[in-house]
Structure formats: structure tokens, C-alpha cells
Amino acid sequence: MGHSIPRVEARAKVTGKAEYVHNLRLPGMLYGKIHRSTVAHARLINVDVAAAQALPGVYAVYTAADICKLIPEPYYGPAFHDQPILAIDKVHYVGEPVALVLAADPHVAEAAAQLIVAEYEELPAVFDEVEAMNSKAVVHEVLKPAGTFPDLKHLKDKRDTNIALDFHLRRGDTQKAFAEADHVFEHTFRTQQVLHLPLEPFVTVADPTPNQLVIHTASQSPSFVRIEIARLLGWPENRVRVKVPYLGGGFGAKLYIKLEALVSAAALIAGRPVKISLTMEEQFYTLTKHATTLRIKSGVSSDGKISARECEVWWNGGAYADIGPRITQKSGFTAAGPYDIDHVSIDSYALYTNLPPAGALRGFGIPQLVWAYESHTDMIARELNIDPLVIRRKNILHEGRPQATGTLMRDAGIEPVLERLAQRMAWEKPFDKEVFDKGRGTIRRGRGIAIGFKASISPTTSVAIVNVGADGSCMVHCSTVDMGQGSDTAMAQIVAEALGIPVESVTLVHPDTDVTPYDMATLGSRSTYHMGHAVKLAAEDARDKLLQLARDVGLSAETTPIPDIFRKKYGMQAGNIVGIGSFIPPYTPPEAGTGLTTDATPFWMIGATGAEVEVDTETGEFKITRLVNLVDVGRPVNPAIVETQISGATIMQLGFTLSERMDFDAGQVTNASLADYKIPGIRDIPAVMENEAVDMVQKSGPFGAKGVGESGTFGVSPSIASAIDDAVGVRLTSLPLTAEAVYRGLRANAGKPLKD
Amino acid sequence: MAKMSTSTTHKNISFQLNGRPVTAHAGNHQNLVELLQGQGLFGARESCAQGLCGCCTVVVNGTAVSGCLTMATLVDGADVRTIEDGAEGQLDAVQQAFIETGAFQCGFCTPGFILMTRQLLDAHPNPTEDEIRHYLAGNLCRCAAYTEIIKAVRLAAKKRKG
Numbered sequence: 001m002g003h004s005i006p007r008v009e010a011r012a013k014v015t016g017k018a019e020y021v022h023n024l025r026l027p028g029m030l031y032g033k034i035h036r037s038t039v040a041h042a043r044l045i046n047v048d049v050a051a052a053q054a055l056p057g058v059y060a061v062y063t064a065a066d067i068c069k070l071i072p073e074p075y076y077g078p079a080f081h082d083q084p085i086l087a088i089d090k091v092h093y094v095g096e097p098v099a100l101v102l103a104a105d106p107h108v109a110e111a112a113a114q115l116i117v118a119e120y121e122e123l124p125a126v127f128d129e130v131e132a133m134n135s136k137a138v139v140h141e142v143l144k145p146a147g148t149f150p151d152l153k154h155l156k157d158k159r160d161t162n163i164a165l166d167f168h169l170r171r172g173d174t175q176k177a178f179a180e181a182d183h184v185f186e187h188t189f190r191t192q193q194v195l196h197l198p199l200e201p202f203v204t205v206a207d208p209t210p211n212q213l214v215i216h217t218a219s220q221s222p223s224f225v226r227i228e229i230a231r232l233l234g235w236p237e238n239r240v241r242v243k244v245p246y247l248g249g250g251f252g253a254k255l256y257i258k259l260e261a262l263v264s265a266a267a268l269i270a271g272r273p274v275k276i277s278l279t280m281e282e283q284f285y286t287l288t289k290h291a292t293t294l295r296i297k298s299g300v301s302s303d304g305k306i307s308a309r310e311c312e313v314w315w316n317g318g319a320y321a322d323i324g325p326r327i328t329q330k331s332g333f334t335a336a337g338p339y340d341i342d343h344v345s346i347d348s349y350a351l352y353t354n355l356p357p358a359g360a361l362r363g364f365g366i367p368q369l370v371w372a373y374e375s376h377t378d379m380i381a382r383e384l385n386i387d388p389l390v391i392r393r394k395n396i397l398h399e400g401r402p403q404a405t406g407t408l409m410r411d412a413g414i415e416p417v418l419e420r421l422a423q424r425m426a427w428e429k430p431f432d433k434e435v436f437d438k439g440r441g442t443i444r445r446g447r448g449i450a451i452g453f454k455a456s457i458s459p460t461t462s463v464a465i466v467n468v469g470a471d472g473s474c475m476v477h478c479s480t481v482d483m484g485q486g487s488d489t490a491m492a493q494i495v496a497e498a499l500g501i502p503v504e505s506v507t508l509v510h511p512d513t514d515v516t517p518y519d520m521a522t523l524g525s526r527s528t529y530h531m532g533h534a535v536k537l538a539a540e541d542a543r544d545k546l547l548q549l550a551r552d553v554g555l556s557a558e559t560t561p562i563p564d565i566f567r568k569k570y571g572m573q574a575g576n577i578v579g580i581g582s583f584i585p586p587y588t589p590p591e592a593g594t595g596l597t598t599d600a601t602p603f604w605m606i607g608a609t610g611a612e613v614e615v616d617t618e619t620g621e622f623k624i625t626r627l628v629n630l631v632d633v634g635r636p637v638n639p640a641i642v643e644t645q646i647s648g649a650t651i652m653q654l655g656f657t658l659s660e661r662m663d664f665d666a667g668q669v670t671n672a673s674l675a676d677y678k679i680p681g682i683r684d685i686p687a688v689m690e691n692e693a694v695d696m697v698q699k700s701g702p703f704g705a706k707g708v709g710e711s712g713t714f715g716v717s718p719s720i721a722s723a724i725d726d727a728v729g730v731r732l733t734s735l736p737l738t739a740e741a742v743y744r745g746l747r748a749n750a751g752k753p754l755k756d
Numbered sequence: 757m758a759k760m761s762t763s764t765t766h767k768n769i770s771f772q773l774n775g776r777p778v779t780a781h782a783g784n785h786q787n788l789v790e791l792l793q794g795q796g797l798f799g800a801r802e803s804c805a806q807g808l809c810g811c812c813t814v815v816v817n818g819t820a821v822s823g824c825l826t827m828a829t830l831v832d833g834a835d836v837r838t839i840e841d842g843a844e845g846q847l848d849a850v851q852q853a854f855i856e857t858g859a860f861q862c863g864f865c866t867p868g869f870i871l872m873t874r875q876l877l878d879a880h881p882n883p884t885e886d887e888i889r890h891y892l893a894g895n896l897c898r899c900a901a902y903t904e905i906i907k908a909v910r911l912a913a914k915k916r917k918g
Contacts, residue, residue, distance in 0.1 A: 006855050013863030014851040014870060016799020016839035023798040107785055199803045199811055199864045199898050248801070248864030249898050280804045484862030484899045640858050644901055648861060651900035674804040674896070682902045683889045689903055 001497040001703050004640030007489045008508070009246065009482070019245035021203045021218045026273040029205070030059050031106035032266055033113040034276070035099040036285060037091035040127075040354040040667030041137065042120035044087055047099055051115040057108035060270055061116070062100045064088040067265050071232050074265070078224065078256045079152060080164065080321040081144045083357075085232075085261045091120065092139055092319035093354050094667045095285025100266055102274060125354040125667055129316035130293050132162040132351040139319060139352035151592065152325060164317060164350040165325035167332045169595030171404055172343030174299075177308030181299030185380050189372040190734040192661040193291040193316065195284060196361050197679060198483075200248020202278040202286055204259040206267035213268065214241045217260050220250045220481050221521035222511040225260050232261060233268075237513075244511040247483035251652070252360035253287045254483070255523055256322065284662060284672035289361035290324065291316040294335075294372035299343075304386040306395050308343035311335040313369070315350050315358070322359035325350045330457055331365035333595055336404050337373035338414045338453040338606070339395040344404040346595065354667050363454065363710045364524050367653055367717065370452030371735065374718035378448065379731060388449055388722065389427050392418055396451075406596045411706075412604035413632030413696040418451050420694050421630045425449065425610040439727070442617045445625070448722025451608035452714030455601030456707060457524040459587035463517035464534035466495055466542045466579040470570070472505060472562035476538075479511040479519035480531045485709050486641040487527050491535050493637055494702055498539035501562070525605055525707025528637060532702035533583035542579025549577065585700075603698050603706045606632040609650065609715030613723040620743025622724060624654075626688040629715070634698030634706035642708050646691040649712030655680040657717040661736050769832035773797075774841040782828035788814055788821075791828035792838060799839035799867040810895030813868035814838055820875050839867035850874050853912035854905075861899035868895050873909050877916060883909060 012018040035052075049061040064086040067074045074085040087098045099116050103109035124137040132139075142159050145152035152165060178184050204217040213233075219225050222242040230240045247254060259276050267274040278286065292315055299308035313335055317324035332348030381391040396418060397409050422428065425447065429435040439445040465477040476495050482488040488508040496503040509516055519531060546565060550557040553568040566575050585602035612626040629650050636642040659678040663670045671677045691712070697704040717735055725731045730745030747754050770779040773795060782791055789802045789812050800823045803811040812823035815837040842848070850873045853859070860866040869892065876883060876891040883891070888909050897905065 004858075006858065009863070010855040011847070013860055013866050014847065014854050016797075016867040018863050020798075020801075020864065022801060025793075107783075197898060198862070199809060199896065200801070200862070201803065247862060248803075249862045251898075280806075484860075486861070644858055644861060644899075644904055647903055648900040651902065652898070673806060674808045675806055679896060679898065680900060680902075681896055682892045682905065685900075685902045 001493055001637060002635065002639065004638055005489065005493070005503060007486055007641070008492055009488060020200055020248055021205060021216050021245060022200055022248065022277065024205050024216050026205065026207055029273040029275055030102040030104055030270060031109050032263065032274050032276040033101050033106065033109035034097045035101070035113045035116040037087060037094055037096040037098050039091060039120050039122055040094050041123045041125035042091050043123065044089055044091055044098070045119040045121055048117040049099060052101055052112040055108065055112045055115060057103050057105055058112045059102040059104065061112065062086070062266060062269060066269060070265055070269055074232065075144065076228055076232060076257045076261050077146060077321060078323050079146055079149060079325045081146050082140060083320040085265055093356055095356055096319065097262065100262060102266060102270055126162065127353050127355055127664065127667060129291065129314040129351045129353060132353050133314065133349065135162065138162060139354060150589065151329065162352040164321045164352055165328045167329040167348040167595060168593060169333055169344060169346040169404055171596065174308045174310050174343045174345040177343040178299045181307055182302040183300045183384065184297065185300065185376070185383065186295070186297040187376050187379060187733065189294045189375055191292045191368045191371055192735050193288050193355065193358070194656050194660045194662060195288045196251040196253035197283060198249030198251060198253055201280055201283050202254065202258050203276070204263040205273060205275040206263040207273040208267045208271060212239050212241050213264055214243065215260055215264060216243050218247050218254055219244050219260065220247070220254045220483060220523055221256055222479050222481065222513055223518045224256055224521055226513040228257050229260060229264050242513045244481050247481055250483035251362050252523060255360060255521055258286060280674060281672045284669045285356050287322065288318065288356050288358045288662065290327065290358040290365065290368065292368045294368065296372050296376045298376065298380060300380055300384065302384065304381065304384055304391040304394050306339055306341050309336045309341050310345045313348040315365070316353050316355065317350050318353055318355040318357040320357040321350065321352070322357050324358055327360060327365035330455065331369060333405050333590065333600065334366065334453060334455060335369050335373065337377065338397050338451060340397045340401050341404070346404065355664065360523060362649060362652060363713045364457070366452060366454045366710065367656070367713045370450060370714045371717045374450035374452065374715065375721055375733065378718065378722040382725070389422050392451065405590060405600045406598055407600040409604065411696065411698045411700070412453065413606050413694050414451065414453060416694045416696065417606045417608045417630045417632050420692065421449055421608045421610050421628060424628050424690065436612065439614065443614060444617055444727040445612065445614050446723045446725065446727025447610065447612045448719040448726055449608065449610045450715035450718035450722065454605045454710065456526055456529065456603050458601055459584055460520035460526060460530060461582070461584045462519045462530040462534040463582045464531060464538040465517060466535065466538040468542050468546065468562065468577040470563060470566035470573040470575050472501065474499065474501065474506050475509050476506060476535055477509045477516045478531055478535055479516045480527045481511055481522040483522065485645060486638060487522065489641060490528055490637045491531065494532050495535050495539045497703060498536050499543055525709040528708065529603060529701050529706045530583055532705060534581040536702045537581025537583060538579040540579070541581060542577050545577045545579060602700060605707055605711045607711035607714035609719040611719040611723040613720060613727055615724060615727045615742060617728055617746055620739040620746060622739065622742060624686040624720060627686045628690045629712050630692050630694060631708065631711040632696045633693045633708040633711065634696055634701045635704035636693050637703070637705050642693055643691050645708045646693070646712040647689060649710060650716055651680050651685055653713040653716040654684070656735065657720055658736055767829045769829055771831045771833060772835045774837055784829060786828040788823040788826040788828055788831060792823065797838050797840050801864060809865070810868035810872065811865050813871045815871055820871055839871060849915035850877070850912040853908040853915055857904050857908040857911055859904040859908035860901050865895060865897045869897070869905060873912060876909065877913055881916065882913060
């Protein structure tokens with residue numbers, strides 16, 4: 001524990017031999033290619049598959065009619081059963097799967113998919129999340145909550161609405177506080193639609209064996225896939241087996257059901273194994289990150305104390321809800337920021353639109369919220385002529401104080417993170433050139449800070465098995481998916497520590513629902529904490545059983561090597577000791593209407609960023625000269641992997657801040673390729689990047705640890721926007737931050753605005 | 757061994773693959789990644805399919821190319837090397853450096869980075885940071901282990917000198 005050992009799978013990855021679904025081919029396997037909708041919202045009049053079927057080499061072409069013979073109600077989703085396996089009667093966004101071609105040769109399947117002709121009767125479409133609140137265009141005629149989440153049940157059978165969840169939090173009396181405040185500030189912010197873009201695109205293989213349907217899939221949620229596919233088929237869980245090797249990136253894209261339902265249905269109808277590998281372009285039509293509009297209003301005293309804050313957030317969920325309603329609520333309740341504010345009002349709306357569906361992306365909605373509340377906080381500081389650090393110090397939530405929900409902050413390093421960031425930025429040193437050169441002439445420099453926080457998703461369950469062999473080696477059965485975050489290594493380290501054996505003696509059994517027990521999913525930075533607890537409990541259970549076995553055979557429990565205990569018991573190298581661990585943290589659901597709860601989360605994640613930028617006032621071009629990232633991750637299990645997680649999250653968010661944006665024309669993505677959609681490359685990382693986990697302990701965490709995957713994203717966007725404002729007095733309120741936007745701001749400030 | 761005919765759609769080709777002679781019946785429409793998959797090699801991975809991400813990097817006649825943009829039939833007679841070359845034996849300095857610096861997360865892009873780093877160090881045994889950034893600009897890592905990759909290249913340069 002606490003050691004930076006190399007990843008357990010390191011050798012497999014540098015030799016190109018790590019196992020991905022991408023590598024898998026089965027005898028008799030067919031390749032599937034999807035024909036997709038070309039319109040954003042329409043009645044589906046007819047799908048003509050004759051020409052595709054006639055193409056030599058085509059095995060079969062399926063539409064919804066074929067799927068419905070196998071699965072009469074082929075709708076899936078974690079929050080709403082709203083997504084059909086193939087479009088039924090209507091299409092809801094450009095890119096929606098309409099038909100599937102199977103062929104032994106993927107090139108034949110691809111050619112045939114282009115021969116399919118769908119006939120549409122177009123309907124009015126809605127694309128903007130705020131318009132969707134009251135638009136005449138309604139994406140789904142009737143709402144169908146999945147039934148898993150109690151706060152969605154009241155939406156069952158609701159008609160003529162695009163609102164897939166409205167979450168409300170009320171604390172104190174904001175209206176009264178606004179009336180009494182010295183100043184009231186109100187700003188509106190926007191974020192753009194972007195996507196995860198794992199370099200391994202979505203890929204699934206389904207194999208209909210005589211007794212089971214075996215699904216090999218690049219998924220972050222094997223347990224969910226098994227339960228949901230079994231539900232769709234009306235089968236018991238044990239007739240569906242889901243196996244997940246390594247993932248070539250996930251970032252929240254590969255959660256719940258993506259290709260699995262379509263591939264499973266096709267394999268069962270065809271009676272052959274089927275593989276679908278999406279192209280990079282198709283990823284733009286599968287899952288994205290919510291575009292948002294955020295309105296935020298604060299009542300503030302002249303010395304900078306915030307007394308009231310009102311937040312409205314509209315989440316553009318696209319055509320299918322995916323996990324959007326949970327983002328709306330679980331992240332929504334932090335929309336007022338990590339500040340101690342007596343009067344808070346939050347309204348957070350999940351909205352259907354006719355765009356590609358949106359879900360969780362590294363931060364579960366938090367980066368959008370931090371963008372708004374930290375930009376807003378900085379704008380207030382500038383208006384009141386208060387230093388950005390001072391206004392944050394005056395308002396931050398201290399340990400033990402209640403957050404907006406009423407939940408007390410415990411082991412939440414908001415203050416240490418902020419203070420350490422200020423120290424590393426030398427924020428309080430006098431402004432001389434030794435510390436920070438503000439520049440002159442056409443080159444101006446500025447700096448900014450931002451801090452955000454996140455609750456862990458709750459309540460969720462993790463179960464693990466630790467199986468100790470007679471030679472003292474040990475296998476850990478857990479359904480956590482290693483998608484690059486290093487969970488195999490972290491779990492091995494935790495188990496080795498709990499059992500007191502070398503980490504080399506521990507191997508991980510990769511997710512396989514036949515042999516690895518239930519885990520809610522690998523998401524939301526939950527695995528180190530939740531699965532970390534489960535494997536630790538399982539290891540402790542195994543250790544207790546080993547000690548008991550030693551005592552039973554008359555050996556000294558503490559000093560006898562593990563193999564000797566087995567040998568004494570069984571007379572040879574034989575037998576196993578199996579330990580089981582199950583973990584579900586306590587949780588109190590928020591009260592309907594007020595959103596208040598005394599126990600919103602098992603732990604808090606804190607992340608802050610300080611940015612230094614250099615702006616060319618002649619062009620608006622800017623570069624980030626230094627980025628300092630501070631997080632509270634509790635006690636890191638593996639400090640080196642933790643640092644890579646922090647900087648990786650930061651650079652990903654840098655892409656969402658500076659260059660990434662899905663462009664649309666009538667719902668059609670016009671930049672669906674890496675040639676037109678720019679993700680960060682090695683030349684885009686700042687010249688200086690510093691990452692640090694502050695010295696903290698999550699007392700309720702396994703060996704003091706908690707989650708880390710998302711915290712690096714929180715402060716990036718607002719710290720850069722504030723640094724630009726600091727440099728040249730231009731405040732940008734929409735992402736991404738572009739040179740053009742800065743230049744327009746400079747021209748506007750000079751009284752010579754550019755035309756649109 | 758059954759004889760495969762060369763037609764207008766396919767061609768019989770032979771080439772050196774990781775130092776061993778192989779023959780294949782390659783479709784005119786197939787790219788080098790598919791050809792290698794047919795040989796059981798999956799370390800070159802098609803991701804963007806536009807030659808922009810570097811996940812499909814393959815070394816043909818000593819030069820790194822995008823396997824997704826190289827037609828399979830073009831490697832007839834060529835020397836083709838992939839990340840699997842020599843993988844059974846010892847790891848080279850670049851692979852060791854990537855492990856020691858933790859220069860990857862999901863590992864999907866790693867073979868491409870390693871092959872490009874070898875070429876970089878062959879051309880520039882003591883690369884500056886600018887040279888590293890310039891040379892590896894055609895490889896993308898969505899996990900963004902870029903700072904670690906730069907460290908790995910430096911460490912590999914040192915290791916190569918022994």
C-alpha cells in the first residue's frame with residue numbers, strides 16, 4: 001500500500017498482447033454493420049432492405065420487426081426504458097440505429113448497410129436544452145421510467161413533456177436573502193456537447209452457446225449488462241454470461257447497454273456468433289457529454305460573503321435518457337459549489353432533445369457545474385474588487401459544516417486543497433516579475449484558480465471473492481473493469497496488504513459474470529472505495545479462515561507460512577480458502593421537493609486547478625504556460641498511478657475547454673472524425689504541469705483511500721477563463737474557449753466589436 | 757498446401773513478418789491492419805481509420821506507417837515489423853522505460869507510441885523535449901499519459917546508451 005509499483009498488466013500492454021474484445025474472433029462469427037437514421041426526428045414509414053439482402057455474401061438483414069419477434073418489448077436503459085434496440089415507428093436523432101446487416105465479411109456488411117433505404121415523414125425537432133423545456137416538439141410521446149429509481153416513478157406514463165427529471169433543492173429563503181443582500185449578481189453559462197472518444201471504439205461479441213448467451217464486451221458495467229440482457233430476454237441471470245477483458249479507454253461511455261442488446265439479439269436470431277465494432281465516426285452517434293445551460297445568481301455582502309445562491313441547470317440529454325437523470329440529481333445538488341451558503345435554491349432539469357444521447361463523462365456533470373459556479377465566483381470577486389483567493393477563503397465549506405443538502409462535510413479537503421494551490425501558485429506573494437510577469441504591449445499574462453467538489457454516487461453495491469490457493473498464491477474475483485485507471489493493480493495492492501502477502505502473489509480474475517460477483521459498475525471514481533472495501537473484506541475473511549484452519553490443525557496461526565497450513569490439513573498441496581466481501585455504504589435519500597438529506601454520499605472528491613496563461617492581444621491567441629492541479633484523494637494506494645490519473649483527467653478536460661466541440665447541422669454531426677474534432681495531442685499539453693494529492697486520509701475508506709479518476713477535471717475550465725480575464729479583461733462564458741472568442745472580446749472592449 | 761489463385765480482387769503476396777517469411781491471400785480492399793489480424797497479430801489497432809491517431813502503427817521497410825492507410829497488397833516483398841516483434845524474449849529499452857515511468861493507462865495506443873519512440877531515438881539519440889513533442893505528434897493517447905511518455909522517451913534514450 002502506498003507504493004508506486006508498475007501496473008500488473010504492464011508487460012502485456014507494452015508487447016501489444018493485452019487482451020481487448022477487439023482481438024476476439026470466434027469460429028462462424030458474423031460481422032454486423034448498422035444502418036443509421038439520416039434525420040433527427042421522424043416517423044419511420046418503411047425500411048427497404050431488399051437490395052441489401054440481395055448483395056452476395058449477406059447473411060441477413062434485421063429491422064425492429066425481426067427484433068420484436070425475439071424480444072417483444074425491446075427497450076432498454078438504466079433510468080428509462082426508452083431506447084429501442086433498433087428504431088421502432090420513429091427515429092429520434094440522426095445516427096439512430098435503424099437496421100442491421102450481418103455478413104461473414106465486414107466489408108460486405110458495410111456495403112450492404114448503405115443499400116438500405118429508409119422512408120421518413122419528418123417531425124419538428126428540438127435541439128436546444130432550454131427550448132426543450134416548453135417546446136412543441138416532443139421527443140418521446142410517453143415517458144417510461146425503468147422503475148429502479150424511486151424519484152423517477154412519478155414520471156411514469158407522463159405525456160407531452162421533454163423533462164426526464166426535475167430535481168429541486170431548497171434550503172433557507174433565497175428570495176428574502178437576495179432582498180437583503182448588498183449586491184446581487186446573475187450570470188448565464190454554457191457548455192458544449194463533446195464526447196468520450198476512447199481510442200478503442202465500442203465493440204461487442206455475442207456467442208449463443210447451447211446453454212448460455214455469452215457476451216464479450218468492452219463494457220464498464222458487466223453486472224448491469226447481464227441483468228438488463230436477461231430482463232430483455234426474460235431469462236434468468238445465469239443464462240447470460242458477460243466477459244470483459246481490458247478496455248481501450250471508457251471514461252463513462254461504455255456503461256449500461258450500448259451495443260450489447262443489438263449484438264445479443266442478432267446472435268440469437270442468426271444462431272451464430274456476431275461481432276459489431278463501431279468506427280470512430282459512429283462513436284459520435286452513440287454517447288456524448290451533456291451540453292448545458294446554467295443560470296446562477298448570488299446575493300453577496302460588500303466584503304464578499306455569499307448569503308444566497310440560486311442555480312438553474314438545463315442538461316441536454318439528447319434522444320435517450322441514459323444516466324442523465326441521475327447526473328441531474330446526484331451532481332445537481334452540488335450546483336452551488338463548495339461554499340457555505342445559508343440560502344440555496346437549485347433547479348436541475350434533464351431534458352430530451354433530438355441530438356445523440358448524453359451520459360456520464362469523467363465527472364458525472366461536475367465539470368459543467370464547476371465551470372459555472374467558479375466563473376461566477378470569480379466575476380463577483382472582480383466586481384467587488386476582492387482577490388479571488390480571498391473570496392473563496394471567506395466562503396468555502398469547512399470540515400464539519402453542512403453542504404447545501406444538509407450533509408456534513410467529513411474528510412473533505414476543500415481548505416487544504418485551496419491553500420496548497422495558493423501556495424504552489426505563490427498567489428499571495430507581491431506581484432513582481434520574480435513571481436509572475438503580467439506582460440506588456442501585445443503579450444499579456446494572467447492567472448486564475450478554481451475549485452470544485454463531487455459526491456460519490458450512492459447507494460451502490462460491490463461484492464468480491466478472494467480465493468487463496470494451497471501454495472499461498474491468491475486470485476481476486478471482482479467485476480471492476482480495468483479500463484486504464486489501474487484498478488487491477490490497486491485491488492492487488494489492497495488484497496496483498498490485507499493478507500500480508502507479496503503483491504506478486506495476487507492475480508485478478510477479470511470480469512466474467514459466471515465467476516466474478518456483482519458490482520454496480522466501474523464509474524464515478526467509486527471502485528477504489530467501494531470495490532476496495534469489498535476486496536479488503538474478502539481478504540480479511542480469507543485471512544480469518546486461514547488462521548482458523550491453522551489453529552484447527554495445531555499450527556501457530558501467525559507464524560506458519562500459508563502453504564504449510566494447507567499441507568498439514570490436506571496432506572499435500574491441495575484445497576482452497578475462499579473469502580467473501582460485500583460492501584454497501586450507508587445512504588439517506590434526499591427528501592422529495594427540498595432535496596435535503598443528512599447522508600448524501602460516503603465520501604467527497606475535491607479538485608482544484610491554477611492556470612497561468614499568455615494572451616496575444618493582436619490575435620486573441622493564448623497559451624497555457626502553467627497548470628497546477630491539486631486533489632484530495634485520501635491516501636493514495638499507488639501514488640504514481642494516481643498522478644497519471646490526475647494529469648490525464650486534467651488534459652482530457654483541457655480538450656473540452658479549448659478545442660473539442662461537436663458541431664451540428666439540423667442534428668447531423670458535421671465533424672464526426674479525428675480530422676475535424678480535435679482532441680489533445682502531445683503538443684497541446686502545457687509547458688509546465690504540476691499535479692499533487694494533498695496529504696489527507698479518508699477515514700471511512702480502505703486504508704484511507706478514496707476515488708481519484710475525475711477530480712483532476714473539476715477546476716480546469718474556469719481557472720483558464722479567469723486567467724484570460726486576468727490577462728486581458730475578457731470574460732468568456734461559453735465553452736470551448738477559443739482565440740476567436742478572446743479576440744471578439746478584445747474588440748468589444750475597445751469599442752470596435754466584430755460582426756457575427 | 758492448397759494453391760490460392762490471384763484474381764482481380766485478391767493477390768497472393770509474400771513478405772517478411774517480424775523476421776519470418778509469410779505468404780497471404782490479400783484482398784485489394786484490405787488494409788495492413790486486417791492483413792496482420794489474419795496472421796493473429798492484434799497489436800496494430802485500427803482506431804480513427806484516418807491515419808491520425810497512430811494506434812495502427814506498423815514498421816514497413818524500416819519506416820513507421822499507418823496500418824489503416826496502407827493497403828495490404830503493398831507490403832508484398834517488404835520487411836514488416838510490429839509491436840509483437842521480439843515480444844517473447846527480452847523487453848527493449850523503450851518498452852522497459854514505458855513500464856518504469858508508467859507511460860500508459862489503457863494501453864490501446866501504447867504499441868504505436870513504442871514503435872514511434874524507437875524510430876525517434878534511432879534518428880535522435882538525445883532528443884530535446886521539442887523534438888519529442890514534434891516526433892510523437894501523430895500519436896494520440898486519450899488517457900493523456902503524455903507527460904509520462906515524454907519521461908519514458910528520455911529514460912529510454914538513457915537506457916539505450918547503457
